[in-house]
Amino acid sequence: MADNQMIPRRLLKVRVHGIRYEAEDIFSFELRSIDGAELPRFTAGSHIEILIKNGLERSYSLVNPQHETHRYVVAVARDPQSRGGSEYMCDILRPGHELQISEPSNNFALAEDAAETVLIAGGIGITPIWSMLQRLVQINRSWRLFYTARTRERAAFLAELLALQSQYPDRVTIVFDQEPNVAGLNLEAIVRSQSPVAHFYCCGPAGLLNAFEAATSSLDPATVHLERFSSEQAPARGGFEVTLAKSGRSFLIPADKTILEVLLSEGIEVSRSCMEGVCGTCETPVLEGVPDHRDSVLSKREREANKMMMICCSGSKTDKLVLDL
Numbered sequence: 338m339a340d341n342q343m344i345p346r347r348l349l350k351v352r353v354h355g356i357r358y359e360a361e362d363i364f365s366f367e368l369r370s371i372d373g374a375e376l377p378r379f380t381a382g383s384h385i386e387i388l389i390k391n392g393l394e395r396s397y398s399l400v401n402p403q404h405e406t407h408r409y410v411v412a413v414a415r416d417p418q419s420r421g422g423s424e425y426m427c428d429i430l431r432p433g434h435e436l437q438i439s440e441p442s443n444n445f446a447l448a449e450d451a452a453e454t455v456l457i458a459g460g461i462g463i464t465p466i467w468s469m470l471q472r473l474v475q476i477n478r479s480w481r482l483f484y485t486a487r488t489r490e491r492a493a494f495l496a497e498l499l500a501l502q503s504q505y506p507d508r509v510t511i512v513f514d515q516e517p518n519v520a521g522l523n524l525e526a527i528v529r530s531q532s533p534v535a536h537f538y539c540c541g542p543a544g545l546l547n548a549f550e551a552a553t554s555s556l557d558p559a560t561v562h563l564e565r566f567s568s569e570q571a572p573a574r575g576g577f578e579v580t581l582a583k584s585g586r587s588f589l590i591p592a593d594k595t596i597l598e599v600l601l602s603e604g605i606e607v608s609r610s611c612m613e614g615v616c617g618t619c620e621t622p623v624l625e626g627v628p629d630h631r632d633s634v635l636s637k638r639e640r641e642a643n644k645m646m647m648i649c650c651s652g653s654k655t656d657k658l659v660l661d662l
Contacts, residue, residue: 348437359493362415367408375406379441381472382465386439386610395422396616398465414461444617445564451536454480459541485512485522524552540564565615565633573629573652581662596648614650621648626658
């Protein structure tokens with residue numbers, strides 16, 4: 338990534354081929370290339386960035402099977418506290434509209450050679466998990482799914498999941514935790530009951546992810562995978578100097594700005610999307626200094642190595658950082 342941080346990313350032009358109601362306040366969007374050409378290949382767990390308007394971008398997981406190259410499908414939950422992304426997608430976008438998107442990237446990759454895979458999803462967190470599940474079925478691997486939603490009406494892809502449950506009744510557990518006399522998922526019990534060689538994947542709201550991290554804390558970190566849709570940490574603020582190694586330019590990061598905000602204000606184009614440390618798009622190599630990590634992408638081991646950082650949210654524990662930009 339060090340070599341292409343300053344190179345404008347390749348954007349794809351697509352058309353909204355169709356919009357489907359998936360559940361209450363959840364819609365899926367089928368995107369196809371404008372000229373009918375194949376789209377770049379992707380792997381289960383991948384996401385794309387969609388350029389919304391006025392510089393706003395949002396990252397959405399691809400939910401369709403990875404062998405499909407004629408289309409990308411994303412699912413979006415309409416957030417009543419939307420900062421513009423889900424409001425635009427669900428309220429304004431219509432079939433026939435054209436969009437610019439990034440090529441797919443994957444920070445939540447599926448280990449296809451795992452002897453056992455345990456998938457845990459909450460709410461709209463089913464989106465990357467559904468793509469993974471379709472892939473595991475396709476390649477005939479051993480898997481289990483635990484899916485929780487507030488109600489049946491708010492469960493995306495429920496018909497497909499119920500069909501899978503009828504086919505594999507011992508592998509699919511679906512819980513609606515706001516229904517009467519229903520207990521939520523007991524993640525500690527789920528983790529304890531699985532094979533010691535299992536890989537675990539989780540995506541969903543913060544409470545579920547925090548419980549997942551606690552339940553898997555004693556496992557090999559290489560077998561534990563999670564993806565957050567939003568950060569729980571406040572971004573680190575300035576009060577330090579940043580030097581860009583490739584240009585030699587230096588900037589003082591003020592207390593009310595992030596590194597990324599300062600670079601963008603100086604006309605320095607850096608790939609970015611979520612702006613809060615959950616998508617990994619702005620990952621940047623660190624040559625000198627110790628970052629103050631605030632992202633939800635890097636593993637504990639990667640943070641301790643201090644070789645990479647997310648400049649949209651992370652700061653510095655030292656007076657100076659030198660970045661490979």
